Amino acid sequence: DAGVIQSPRHEVTEMGQEVTLRCKPISGHDYLFWYRQTMMRGLELLIYFNNNVPIDDSGMPEDRFSAKMPNASFSTLKIQPSEPRDSAVYFCASSYRGGSSDTQYFGPGTRLTVL
Amino acid sequence: QQPVQSPQAVILREGEDAVINCSSSKALYSVHWYRQKHGEAPVFLMILLKGGEQKGHEKISASFNEKKQQSSLYLTASQLSYSGTYFCGTRRGQNFVFGPGTRLSVLP
Numbered sequence: 001d002a003g004v005i006q007s008p009r010h011e012v013t014e015m016g017q018e019v020t021l022r023c024k025p026i027s028g029h030d031y032l033f034w035y036r037q038t039m040m041r042g043l044e045l046l047i048y049f050n051n052n053v054p055i056d057d058s059g060m061p062e063d064r065f066s067a068k069m070p071n072a073s074f075s076t077l078k079i080q081p082s083e084p085r086d087s088a089v090y091f092c093a094s095s096y097r098g099g100s101s102d103t104q105y106f107g108p109g110t111r112l113t114v115l
Numbered sequence: 116q117q118p119v120q121s122p123q124a125v126i127l128r129e130g131e132d133a134v135i136n137c138s139s140s141k142a143l144y145s146v147h148w149y150r151q152k153h154g155e156a157p158v159f160l161m162i163l164l165k166g167g168e169q170k171g172h173e174k175i176s177a178s179f180n181e182k183k184q185q186s187s188l189y190l191t192a193s194q195l196s197y198s199g200t201y202f203c204g205t206r207r208g209q210n211f212v213f214g215p216g217t218r219l220s221v222l223p
Contacts, residue, residue, distance in 0.1 A: 033211070043157070043202065043213045056210055091156055103147070104211070106156035 004107035006092050012113045018080040021110045024073055025094030033104060034067055034077050035091040043091075049075065082114045116141060118203050118214040126220045127193050135217045137203030138185040145206055146179050146186040151216070152199040160188075160201075193221045 005024040013019055025032045033048040047057040052069045060067070064083070069075040079086055089111050093104040118139045125133050137146060145164045149157040161172055163179035163186060174191040190197055198221045204213040 042215045045211065045213075048211075050209075102206070102211075103159045103162065104149075104157075105159070108156055 004092055004094055004105055006090075006107035006110050008110060009108060010111045010113075012115065013082055014115050015083055016081045017114075018078065019082045019086075019112060019114075021077040021090050021092075021112070023075045023077070023092030023107060025075070025092070026096075026105055027073070029094035029096045029105075030072075031095045031097055031102070031104075032069060032075050033091075033093040033095075034075070035093065035106075036088045037091060037109075038088045046077070079112075082112075084114045087112055087114050116207075117212045118143075118205055120201075120203060120214040120217050122217060123215070124218040124220070126222065129195060129221055129223055130192050133190045133193060133219060135188040135190075135201050135203075135219070136185060137187070137214055138183075139205065141184070141207070143179070143181060143184045143186070143205050146177070147204040148177055148186075148188050149202045149204065149213075150197075150199045151202065157202060190219070193219075195221050195223060197221050 007022045030051050034046040035043050036046055037043045044059055046059045047067045048055055049069045065079055067077045089109045091106050091109045093106045095102045095104045118137050121136045127133055147162045148160040150160055151157040161177055177188045179186045200216040200218045202213045202216045
């Protein structure tokens with residue numbers, strides 16, 4: 001299996017621009033998570049999906065952030081308009097919660113820089 | 116509410132041992148441990164599901180005290196490759212929360 005795939009790996013944009021981050025989870029996994037990591041705030045859960053349905057988006061910072069999962073193999077995280085304080089590494093992770101184990105497998109992350 | 120980890124950072128010489136603690140003010144029903152190397156994604160190490168459970172992965176092991184609501188990660192005879200940030204995490208209902216992380220540096 002190729003693991004969780006994220007694109008782009010790096011994104012540099014200017015304040016006010018729209019940014020779209022993409023994620024392809026591991027096939028067969030029924031949970032997908034979006035995290036943001038910064039030095040100041042650590043690893044924060046933004047939103048997660050179960051079977052393509054958003055379950056908890058309480059971690060989404062504000063209305064500028066939105067996430068979708070149109071099918072089991074694709075999810076997007078969009079920031080519009082972007083601001084310098086959105087600069088961070090964004091990770092997507094997927095897991096399968098069958099049984100008692102729900103190990104999360106992380107993608108390589110997207111390093112976002114907003115100028 | 117996220118778990119608390121201690122220490123925040125630790126520096127070791129190769130071959131020394133270390134203990135990283137994870138505790139919670141709320142009940143812990145399971146504890147996950149992840150390691151993140153610099154510039155990489157977090158990688159799963161192990162999960163402890165029951166109080167009293169202990170697990171090992173090479174020279175890294177962990178214990179889970181459900182009553183005390185805490186877990187400890189033990190790194191024995193540390194190697195340079197153990198350097199990184201270690202996170203504990205736990206389920207909160209359907210949600211999942213990570214601790215703030217413990218930065219481990221192993222020096223030659």
